[in-house]
Amino acid sequence: MKETLLDSAGKDRFVGAYRYDGYSLFDILEKRILQKTNAEEFGPMIDVFVEIENEKGEKVVFSWGELCYPNNLHRILIANDVSRIVPSKTKDLWKLPSESKIIAGNDLITEINISSPVKVTVKSFPESFKVVKDLSPMVSERIVLFDQGNPKGVVVDYPLGREITYNTIFYGRGKGIHSTEPFTGLMLKDILARAYPVSRENLQKGIMCISAEDGYRAAFSFSEVFNRNDQQEFLLVGTKKGEDGGLFRIFPAADFFSDRAIKSVSEIHLGY
Template sequence: MKTLFTFSFLFIFMLSCTQQPKTVRGSHEAEIPFIDSNEVTNDFYDNTEIFSLPLPELTAGGEIANPGKVDLSSLKRHSVIVKETLLDSEGGDKFVGAYRYDGYSLFDILKNKLVQKANAEEFNPLIDLFVELENSAGDKVVFSWGEIYYPNNLHRIIIADRVSRIVPSKTNDLWPIPSEGRIVAGNDLITERNISSPVKITVRSIPKSFTVNQGMSPMYSEQIGIFLNGSAAGTIT
């Protein structure tokens, strides 16, 4: 009898040690992310400590019918794996670190914002829309509508409120951890658009008139013009 009791106790104890902790849902504040410090799972990106990144209040405006404060509490978190690299003063690039960021995608944030294009009567398609994000320090970055809604892999542009290092197993490099929430452009090789603490999202259309030539065949242009502040800066042929 004692042998059976001992075996049962050991079995239950071993089972409880190998089970993964479950994430507590209900509100984002109550979520307890799983850290696989003992490598129980095959996920390479859940092995290190997760740091919370504070985010300021965020508003959305511009050419949309329902501007106002952005409520992140009902949105799903997405994860993006990035290697952050910045430009240096000599025009080269400098590796910062490798990270997993968790946060809320621009796709989800803007999904239910009703677009009201300023140039809708002249050019109704959405393909000339772009999105500006800025912080209180005056930093501003731009994403095209196509980057957000037309890529092969969605949810790669997020506003992150959590981060964890991806630590190389041989060198154990501990990359610097940011202190604030940030925009993360998951497809960028040079990550200059990953600015901190965004406070404002603005949806805009290109402030330029287009001549619509429907049914043009072939769909071909001999050159592409490059303009800077309204002035021609070059061509691509």
């Protein structure tokens, strides 16, 4: 991992390059039987997130999907062993951490890597949405953006920008194969950047909930959307006016399963 933090001016400050070994958070949490507080309203686990706290009271968050659904598992660790990755020419010896750490292997800026974690809490996103099963046709003509419950803006048109195409095997955890068609869209983080700026607080504690017109929803950490080092971006996919499942969809390129691919996106909430 190439560790980099934000300095006082919000610029990147390189710390060092390391190899970490430890315990996968996926392995720790996978077998736990969770009692969701909102299970009667929404049964799936995809609106759940994990809050980790250290001895100093610092907190960081991961979405359940980030831990349990990625194409590449076991990239989020409680690390208890570390070694330097030493450049062959300069022989730079980066300072070695002396405590256990949370390691988020897919993060570009590593503000989530807090030391000495002591507490793990699993929570459901605290926003309620009306669930309408089998809504057809399902269309949302706009996306309303919220920050801590306060309106931050509206997306009504598919923005101009450089589109990305991902070839994929679109496979759900429950229903299996959906399609093998590619998805083309804009990076979600570019669309949301004005409403949700990158900051240390957002990188560490920001948790987002994206909901559909029918009340389906999923949680995403701010960092997994805005702060990736693996180029497996979340896309905002536009559809034709009036198309079932439109006007906007989310494609999670980093996920093995398709469960967090939200159709007819109607609201995006950022909370802590």
